[in-house]
Every structure is written in C-alpha cells, then in structure tokens.
Amino acid sequence: MTTPDHQSPAPQPPVPTAQDRIYRSPMALAGGVLLLLVVGWLGFDALFQGHGRAPWLALAGMILAVPLVVAFTLRPAVFAGEDRLRIRNPFRVVSLPWGEVASLRSGYSNEVVAKSGAKYQLWSVPVSLRARKKAEARKARAASDAAHGGGPARRGFGGLGAFGAGAGAGDQSGPTRAETDQVMDELRELLDRRGEEESAQGEVTVRWAYEVVAPALAGAVLFAILLATG
Incomplete structure (x- = not known):
C-alpha cells in the first residue's frame, strides 16, 4: 500500500x-x-x-x-523600500513597484508619475518655497565665497574677532538643498538603483x-x- x-x-x-x-x-x-x-x-x-x-x-x-x-x-506618510514605494495619502494608499515608476517630479508639489501616466501626490513631503529660497541663498553665498577665495571667517567688519566669524559661519552652515528636495533626491536615487531589478516589478495597487x-x-x-x- x-x-x-x-x-x-x-x-x-x-x-x-x-x-x-x-x-x-x-x-x-x-x-x-x-x-x-x-x-x-x-x-x-x-x-x-x-x-x-x-x-x-x-x-x-x-x-x-x-x-x-x-x-x-x-x-500621510511615504514608505520607500528596496522593491516598492508606498504612498499613504489622506484617503488612499498607493503601492508602486519601482519598475512601474516613470519619474519623481517636484514643482509646487511633490508627486510620483507612474508609467501608465497616473500621478500621485506625496502629501507627507510638502514643498516649502521659503525653504527653497533659503537653501538657494546659502548656495549662492557659498559659490560667491568660493569664487573670491574666501570663507565664512572673512565675513564681518574687518575680521573683528570670533563674533564676525561665527555669524558668517552660522549663515552658511545650513544645507544648500531644501529638506523635502533632499527627500526627493533620495527617492530618485532609489528609483535609479532599483528600477530595473526583477524583485521591483509588478502592478500598481490603489486602496481607498x-x-x-x-x-x-x-x-x-x-x-x-x-x-x-x-
């Protein structure tokens, strides 16, 4: 048997x-x-x-x-994994494998564009125009200092001790990219690195x-x- x-x-x-x-x-x-x-x-x-x-x-x-x-x-939250991007917006949850992401765009709002043409806004990564302007100003000051061969210590009135140097260093010590723009850079890096991987392929799902x-x-x-x- x-x-x-x-x-x-x-x-x-x-x-x-x-x-x-x-x-x-x-x-x-x-x-x-x-x-x-x-x-x-x-x-x-x-x-x-x-x-x-x-x-x-x-x-x-x-x-x-x-x-x-x-x-x-x-x-609202964005979960970026090795294989997919999950977007939790106020009324929907969108899951996109990296292979289905066409691009990540930043304008007056941050959004992901799927290869199907659908667009999904990243509610938890809002654009701050004020932060962008501050970052651009710091970037311009850094470029100006580099072009003139100077640095933060040259700022102030004739190098009047540490106060003048410290003030200049504080103005220039911030990031030259807004925080949400840095987040989008990290997501684009993940897309470039994982977009062609076999485990990052699949279908886009949307749940209310x-x-x-x-x-x-x-x-x-x-x-x-x-x-x-x-």
Whole structure:
C-alpha cells in the first residue's frame, strides 16, 4: 500500500533586505495633535455640559472632524523600500513597484508619475518655497565665497574677532538643498538603483482608506440630519 507524498510547506514571502525609509511631515504631526486636542476639549465640553441638541451636534461634529484631522495630518506618510514605494495619502494608499515608476517630479508639489501616466501626490513631503529660497541663498553665498577665495571667517567688519566669524559661519552652515528636495533626491536615487531589478516589478495597487471615509461620512450624515430636523 502506497502512502501519499509528503506535501511541502507553502513558500514564504521574501524577507525584506532593508527596512523601509519612512518620510512624514513633523509640522503636520504637531498640528494634527494640537487640532485633536482642541476638537476633543470643545467636543467633550459640549457633550457633557451642553443642553438640548448641543450634545448630539457635538457628537456628530466630532465623528466628522476627528477622521478628517487624522487623515490630513497624522495619516500621510511615504514608505520607500528596496522593491516598492508606498504612498499613504489622506484617503488612499498607493503601492508602486519601482519598475512601474516613470519619474519623481517636484514643482509646487511633490508627486510620483507612474508609467501608465497616473500621478500621485506625496502629501507627507510638502514643498516649502521659503525653504527653497533659503537653501538657494546659502548656495549662492557659498559659490560667491568660493569664487573670491574666501570663507565664512572673512565675513564681518574687518575680521573683528570670533563674533564676525561665527555669524558668517552660522549663515552658511545650513544645507544648500531644501529638506523635502533632499527627500526627493533620495527617492530618485532609489528609483535609479532599483528600477530595473526583477524583485521591483509588478502592478500598481490603489486602496481607498475606508477606515477614514466611513466614519467621516457617517458624521456628515448625522450632522446633516440634526440640522435638517432642527
């Protein structure tokens, strides 16, 4: 009597060779926490201290506001791995293998362009025109110093000690690229290095963030009903 062949275990997914780089906006995170504190303070005050319809309006407002605040401040992030780029925007999560990325563009916003022509904005990597201007000014000062054979120590009034030198060094010590532009440079480097790799091929997937849309929609409907029946 023959026995059935031993079945081999299902293949396991490959172990990542490196941890994903995560890019988020510190200003958005700080603003989101502050907004949540304000919404919670006002909402719970109206919920427990209000009279008549005020508690119900406060509840509906909180159900609507909290998911939206989280969506636009705490949620956005970019995860850059060796094989794919995952973009978590307020209402969608987009996963692009590097082989499907055509380019990464920076203008008034940072965005990734897929080979299909679709464009996806990087919400967690916002463009700061002010930071760009400061970086360009530092770059111009550095180029001017190099052209004249001088350096930070030559700044000030006739070399009046360390104060003049220190002030010049502080003006020039900053980066000559804005922080978000440096992030885009890192993503382009990953694209150039990994775009042709076999493990970085595949399909682009887009998933709607129903965990954000559903409660926000429920809050909006409840708020509209309360206003209509008032």
